[in-house]
Amino acid sequence: MDTNIQTDEPVIITGLNTGQDDYDYSMVELAELAQANHMDVVERVDQVIDRPNPGTYFGKGKVDEIRDVAVANHVNTIITNDELTPSQLRNLEQETECKILDRTALILEIFANRAQTKEAKIQVQIAELQYRLPRLQTSASERLDQQTGGGSGFTNRGAGETKLEMDRRTIQHHISHLRQELAAIDKSEKTKRKLRSKSAIPTAALVGYTNSGKSTIMNGLVRKYGTAEEKTVFEKNMLFATLDTSVRQLTLPDQKRFLLSDTVGFVSKLPTHLVESFKSTLAEAANADLLIQVIDYSDPHYEQMMQTTERTLKQIGIENIPIINVFNKADKTEIEFPVLEGDDQVVISARQGESLDLLVDVIKKHLFKDYVTANLLIPFTDGHVVSYLNEHTNILDTEYQNDGTLLTVEMSLKDYNRFNKYEKEA
């Protein structure tokens, strides 16, 4: 017998098929989202129709059917595949006598449960409040009694104001307060980013669909090339395991260094408010020199997932950054790996060392492509330059001469332009 005290809540998922290409896939994903939210999908109801009913989303007969299925399965919560309008939500709740959770609300719940850091928590809260704002219940009976008495002479702003108006105002205040808090956090993150960009270390950002293996790749590389202080990140077989951005520094055997960031994954129909409020988390990717799109190659829907990722990146305003495609989890397919395809695609398994080596080669080709090798003669009086080069570039050869230190240095174009006054032809 199952002795688990906490059982998953039984739910029905419902969808309106208006002929969209990715309908079936989005329903499969909806079930996965429900599971990620500790729900047990007991039934699925679909309706094929040209366009949603403006009042109840589903047609009348379908609404009755859904209610019957809910009663028969002792279900109190129904999930819809699309975001509903406030009135559709209200009407459908009334007619089915069930709680309706639309796709947006479901994703928001998952995010709220997963958020760990203060920043992520605030971002989710803002998105939740924005979702709730137009959905507050309007009801004439909720009109507040006019507050009388006291006669203190205050202008009574509450006079005649409905409870709804008050709720709206409270929520709006709350949102602007949270935005201020977020701005303060964002400011300190920006300072950190500035410091990093000053250090001239190139950066790469892992992006892609949720559960594609971004954190697994990050950890594989951190274990190989991170310093002792560089901690691994949380990886798990569940949607939205990662909600925050982590940045780690990696040092390759040839002294080339780069920063790698891991961040929140995407899913189709990611709520606009959520994307908006996660912009600051995703700023790490927006400032990267290279994007590494991780794709779960073993998922039959990987092409749609790639489209979603590309669309979401555009939505956040991340464009014109070079991107490499990493077809991951090849060990779960029949496809040979690790394999390099052209300059910017690899087929790998994040669980395998050889694959990670190949990935690093590709990353290097992009991040360090404008690296130059030159001989620099640094006078002894400019010792600080030698220390800088030691720390930030790949010194291939050192020779002490009468007039200074002669170094053969592999470095970024930026560093070369900074130090080429010391250049000495071989």
Ligand SMILES: Nc1nc2c(ncn2[C@@H]2O[C@H](COP(=O)(O)OP(=O)(O)OP(=O)(O)O)[C@@H](O)[C@H]2O)c(=O)[nH]1
């Ligand atoms: N078989 C196989 N499993 C993998 C591979 N890479 C990752 N996984 C598994 O896939 C699951 C998801 O991996 P994560 O690294 O957490 O995925 P993510 O992209 O960070 O996901 P989010 O944080 O939710 O966006 C984990 O159970 C991993 O062990 C792979 O190459 N092969």
Ligand SMILES: [Mg+2]
């Ligand atoms: Mg992750």
